[in-house]
Amino acid sequence: MTTTEKITTVTLGAAGPTVGVQGFGAMGISEFYGDTDESAARDTLEATVEAGVTLIDTADAYGRGANETFLAPFVAAHRDSITLATKFGIERSDDPAYRGIRNEADYIKRAVEGSLRRLGVDVIDLYYMHRHNPAVPFAESIGAMAGLVAEGKIKHLGLSEVTGAELREAHSVHPITALQSEWSLFSRDVETSAVAAAAELDVALVPYSPLGRGFLTGSFTQAKTDLRGADIRLTQPRFNGDNAERNAALLEPVRTVAAAHGATAGQIALAWVQQRAQVHGLTVVPIPGTRKRARLLENSAATRITLTPGELALLEPIAGQVSGDRYPDMSSTAAARE
Structure with a gap:
């Protein structure tokens, strides 16, 4: 099921921008999922415009700024028709294994200037705290982000991978427009507390990895044999060894439902x-990523599929049977603080 018909729109949160009901995650263009054909990636970006996919998501950590730089020409060409989201908070260095979590006010001020420069814009539509460092009070970090709104450098605030209690605390400092967390048939940690808080506060949920980093497409079963190059999934427990084999077997109900709809x-x-x-009364805008035009159009067509109650019941048990953690180190996720 593939079409170029434009998707419908929704409003992010209580007073956020109007965007397509599905967004685009640009992370994989720059790193994490192997080599990229830049020409094909640019063609895929143009396909977002055709499909009505208007929320474009990046971060200063992706490619250590390279992702934002890559997006700049596309952003310049389509600035009036897209909602641009980026993030701060994950500090990278020359050591590829290093990941620091920085939420201090001074760091945020430096980070936003770097993103504005690389993206070639005067204002960022949606600015996320990529990860939360509990050692830095929300009064400081959200307060600094609110200051950037007052200065006209960002329009709306977002958080990523926070608990329900953390979302409520941050929202009490300044309204939060969107929460970005992993949410899929394979990953439902966010339902522990954050989903209810988001619904209560009228905060939109922006699920990243809604395809389980590609696993839910059924395209591979073993990371070590099916993946190549510098692919982050080679390090992730769900994609390796016995976990991968057990998880692949869980996809049979997905294939059954797909066949009934003539879908993937x-x-x-x-x-x-x-x-x-x-079910939770939430506004949701998933951000699947891809470097292929055909896959982008396929993903956007999914917004026109309606699953029956029986099909939803068939799919419901999958997450509870998944083997392995999302990351080899879950310490920076909300799940570790629940």
Whole structure:
């Protein structure tokens, strides 16, 4: 099921921007999932415009700024029709293994200037704290972000991978427009507390990795044999060894539902996220990433699939049977602080 018909729109949060009901995660263009054909990636970006996918998501950590720089020409060409989201908070260095979590006010002020420069814009539509460092009070970090709103450098605030209690605390300092967390048939940690808080506060949820980093498409079963190059999934527990084999077996209900709709497994996984959000009374804008035009159009077509109650029931048990953690180190995720 693929189409170039534009997707419908929703408003992010209580007073956020109006965006397509599915967004685009640009991370994989620069690193983490192997080599990129830059020409194909630029063509894929143009396809977002055709499909009505208007929320474009990046971060200063992706490629250590290279992702923002890559997006700049596309942003300049389509600035009036896209909502630009980027993030701060994950500090990178020359050591590829290093990941620092920085939320101090001075760091945030430096980070936003770097993102504005690399993206070639005067204002960022949605600015996320990529990860939360509990050692830095929200009064300091959210206060600094609110100051950037007052200065006209950002329009709306977002958080990523926070608990429900943390979302409420941050929202009490300044309204939060969107929460970005992993949410899929394979990853439902966010439902522990953050989903309820987001619904209560009218904060939109922006699920990253709604396709389970590609696993829910059924395209591979073993990271060590099916993946190549500098692919981050080679290090992730769910994609390796016995975990991968057990998880691959969980996809059979997804394939069954896909066949009934003449759709792909990935489209069913995306449709599930949309309908799961409705159960909780949430506005949701998943941000699947891809470097292929055909896959972008396939993903956007998933917004027109409606799953039956019986199909939803068939898919419901999957997450509870998944083997392995999302990351080899879960310490910086909300799940570790629940």
